[in-house]
Amino acid sequence: MSAPCPAPQIQAAITIQTLNLRFPIFQSGGRSLKKMLFHWGRSRLSGTAQSQTGTTMVDALHDLNLHITAGERVGLVGHNGAGKSTLLRVMAGIYLPDSPHVTIQGHVAALLSLNAGMQPSLTGRDNITLFGHQQGFDKRRIRQLEDDVEAFAGLGSFMDLPVRLYSSGMSIRLGFGLATAVTPDILLMDEWFMAGDAHFQAMAEQRLTRLVNATQIVVMTSHALDVLEKWCTRILWLEAGRIVRDGPAPAVLAAYRAAAEG
Numbered sequence: 001m002s003a004p005c006p007a008p009q010i011q012a013a014i015t016i017q018t019l020n021l022r023f024p025i026f027q028s029g030g031r032s033l034k035k036m037l038f039h040w041g042r043s044r045l046s047g048t049a050q051s052q053t054g055t056t057m058v059d060a061l062h063d064l065n066l067h068i069t070a071g072e073r074v075g076l077v078g079h080n081g082a083g084k085s086t087l088l089r090v091m092a093g094i095y096l097p098d099s100p101h102v103t104i105q106g107h108v109a110a111l112l113s114l115n116a117g118m119q120p121s122l123t124g125r126d127n128i129t130l131f132g133h134q135q136g137f138d139k140r141r142i143r144q145l146e147d148d149v150e151a152f153a154g155l156g157s158f159m160d161l162p163v164r165l166y167s168s169g170m171s172i173r174l175g176f177g178l179a180t181a182v183t184p185d186i187l188l189m190d191e192w193f194m195a196g197d198a199h200f201q202a203m204a205e206q207r208l209t210r211l212v213n214a215t216q217i218v219v220m221t222s223h224a225l226d227v228l229e230k231w232c233t234r235i236l237w238l239e240a241g242r243i244v245r246d247g248p249a250p251a252v253l254a255a256y257r258a259a260a261e262g
């Protein structure tokens with residue numbers, strides 16, 4: 001397997017200042033007094049609020065300040081709905097809050113969903129070529145990319161069939177192979193990256209280790225604390241869209257474990 005294609009080096013950094021992100025969760029029409037009182041009580045308990053138009057809003061991220069510099073491997077922890085995936089999506093540029101709040105320096109690769117950017121009607125091979133074009137690669141680099149991903153994914157003749165015919169395991173192999181083929185400055189990972197069978201996980205870990213070592217900044221989220229312990233130098237603990245603790249991995253993970261047990 002050839003090494004992932006290197007990207008030009010710049011000093012990577014992520015800076016987030018006073019970031020608030022709210023999502024509408026449902027439209028409420030005319031209401032009886034009973035319903036209004038019910039929703040008022042529920043919103044007090046859940047941290048949601050109602051806008052002037054009657055739309056219920058959830059504060060996914062609240063007054064977030066954060067600076068991440070080159071060399072850091074940051075893990076995000078927090079209970080369901082804490083805002084971990086939302087924060088990763090903000091860093092990936094998928095959610096676009098007002099620009100002064102978020103400054104990203106460096107080329108970002110986001111391993112957030114398996115089939116991100118994949119065209120189901122195209123073959124695996126054509127998807128690789130498409131990805132290469134999107135990266136601005138010349139023919140030689142696209143061929144290298146194809147060899148690398150094909151060798152990793154091990155799909156045989158399925159490589160020339162449309163991706164919509166792939167099993168979920170095949171999709172994971174192709175999606176992971178492609179997403180990890182180019183070394184970015186900043187790597188963002190959701191916990192799906194450890195999906196797949198045991199053989200795939202061993203192969204994936206080898207490839208991921210190489211990628212993480214070559215990347216300036218890594219931000220990942222996982223509910224598996226041993227995974228974060230292994231990969232991360234710094235942990236951000238989020239709850240209800242706010243940072244509860246931010247510090248060296250061993251100390252924050254110990255506090256998080258203690259809170260979960262106590």
Ligand SMILES: Nc1ncnc2c1ncn2[C@@H]1O[C@H](COP(=O)(O)OP(=O)(O)OP(=O)(O)O)[C@@H](O)[C@H]1O
Nearest residue numbers: 023024058060078079080081082083084085086087
């Ligand atoms: N696109 C969206 N539309 C509406 N609400 C959203 C959207 N994305 C996230 N939310 C809400 O924002 C909050 C934070 O969600 P998020 O997915 O970031 O949490 P999480 O910490 O990743 O949770 P989990 O560990 O369960 O994956 C939740 O209340 C969620 O319902």
